[in-house]
Amino acid sequence: MKNEINIFAPATIANVSCGFDVLGLCLDTVGDTMTIRKTNEKGVRITKLTGQDLPMETEKNVAGVAAMAMLEALPEVDFGIEIDIHKKIKAGSGIGSSAASSAGTVVAINKLLGEPFTPLQLIQFAMQGEKLASGTAHADNVAPAIMGGFTLVRSYDPLDVISIHTPSDLVATVIHPQIEVKTEDSRAVLKGQVSLKKAIKQWGNVGGLISGLYTEDYDLISRSLHDEIVEPTRAILIPGFDQVKNASIEAGALGSGISGSGPSIFALSRGMETAKKVAVAMEDVYKNIGVDYDIHVSELNPIGVKTI
Ligand code: HSE
Numbered sequence: 001m002k003n004e005i006n007i008f009a010p011a012t013i014a015n016v017s018c019g020f021d022v023l024g025l026c027l028d029t030v031g032d033t034m035t036i037r038k039t040n041e042k043g044v045r046i047t048k049l050t051g052q053d054l055p056m057e058t059e060k061n062v063a064g065v066a067a068m069a070m071l072e073a074l075p076e077v078d079f080g081i082e083i084d085i086h087k088k089i090k091a092g093s094g095i096g097s098s099a100a101s102s103a104g105t106v107v108a109i110n111k112l113l114g115e116p117f118t119p120l121q122l123i124q125f126a127m128q129g130e131k132l133a134s135g136t137a138h139a140d141n142v143a144p145a146i147m148g149g150f151t152l153v154r155s156y157d158p159l160d161v162i163s164i165h166t167p168s169d170l171v172a173t174v175i176h177p178q179i180e181v182k183t184e185d186s187r188a189v190l191k192g193q194v195s196l197k198k199a200i201k202q203w204g205n206v207g208g209l210i211s212g213l214y215t216e217d218y219d220l221i222s223r224s225l226h227d228e229i230v231e232p233t234r235a236i237l238i239p240g241f242d243q244v245k246n247a248s249i250e251a252g253a254l255g256s257g258i259s260g261s262g263p264s265i266f267a268l269s270r271g272m273e274t275a276k277k278v279a280v281a282m283e284d285v286y287k288n289i290g291v292d293y294d295i296h297v298s299e300l301n302p303i304g305v306k307t308i
Contacts, residue, residue: 004037005111008306009104011089011296012096013172013266014140017227017257018205022153024096024144027172028301032100033308034063035084036108042080044068051087052097062129066102069128070109070117081109090294092180094264099141102129107146107305122146123161134183134261141260148304150213166300167216171275173248175282176264177239178292186261189233198228218254218270225255225268238263243285251281272297 011030016023032051039045044067046056058064063083071077083105089097106122117125126142139161143151149166153159194202205224212220235241238258244265248256252274253267265282269275275297286293 002112004035005108006033006035006308007104007108008032008308009034009100010145010301010304010306011174012099012141012144012260013174014096014138014144014260015227015230015258016150016209016266017225017231017255018202018209019140019152020227020230021138021140023150023206023209024140025150025166025172026144026148026301026304027095027174027296027298029298030089030095030174030296032088032097032104033086034101034104034108036105036112037082038112039080039082042077044071044081044083046085047082048084049087050085052091054085054087054091060132061101062098062133063101063105065132066105066126066129067109070106070122070125073117073121073125074113090176090180092182093176093294094181094258094260094262095174095176095296096141096145096260098129098133099126099145102126103142103145104305105129111307119147120159120161124159134187136183136187144304146304148302149300152210164210165214166302167213167218168299169216169218169270170221170300171269171272172296172298172300173253173267173269173275173278173282174259174264174296174298175244175279175286176294176296177286178294179239179263181237181261181263183261186234186237189237190230191233194229201226201228221268222254225257227257231258234258234262238265239291240285240289241265243289244282247281247285248278251278253278272299
């Protein structure tokens with residue numbers, strides 16, 4: 001069995017408009033790289049961390065916390081784990097930076113151990129990293145990072161996560177205005193109550209989106225990519241949100257919304273050509289209003305964390 005593994009830990013888009021805390025999807029070309037190795041010295045250590053200014057102490061690092069949760073579940077651990085993290089995903093960008101580190105770690109350790117844990121167990125370990133990062137053990141970024149494609153957290157208690165059919169024509173465009181929004185802060189602005197009227201619209205859209213994905217009905221996907229509940233409150237935290245969203249839809253996107261807790265804005269399009277046009281339209285908005293940005297155009301990744 002190998003003692004060291006190199007992996008690509010993908011970025012993810014959580015919520016996907018109508019599915020706050022339950023829907024997520026996995027990106028293909030945006031992500032971190034990591035090296036995880038087994039060592040004789042027991043315990044978990046973060047041995048390298050490049051690309052972002054994040055804590056290296058094991059118990060303050062999401063990868064460290066996820067790894068510790070995993071090792072605690074093993075009856076007789078007689079080895080340790082070292083983790084090198086090379087961050088390409090910016091923290092606080094809304095495309096699952098912490099989730100990539102947690103998910104990458106647990107998938108890699110599982111491979112080093114001969115895959116004793118199920119994807120659901122891996123998600124539970126990785127959720128400990130999310131709890132450290134945002135105060136809430138949400139699974140809508142770690143689930144797609146671990147399982148690939150679209151995922152649905154049908155229930156948190158007990159945890160029940162479902163892989164959803166992911167049409168291969170779907171391409172994501174994500175623009176990241178260069179501000180940091182902490183998930184914890186972006187959750188704090190949300191109201192605790194939802195009106196029945198809004199809830200009815202929202203669960204209609206969740207069902208419509210899932211059905212549209214399975215039947216590859218792009219019009220239905222498009223009609224369902226709306227968020228009645230969270231987006232109106234969070235949009236005010238994001239410069240030019242309405243303009244970027246409208247421009248992406250005018251350029252041909254099926255739908256657009258806040259990626260995870262923001263500030264990134266995503267759009268889903270049918271085909272690469274449209275996704276690239278959407279990217280130009282989004283960029284034009286930020287060029288006009290003078291906001292610096294990063295932009296990504298990515299197909300969806302059907303398998304999640306990859307060995308490289
Ligand atoms: N569902 C989470 C939220 C995702 O929107 O707060 C955070 O990336």
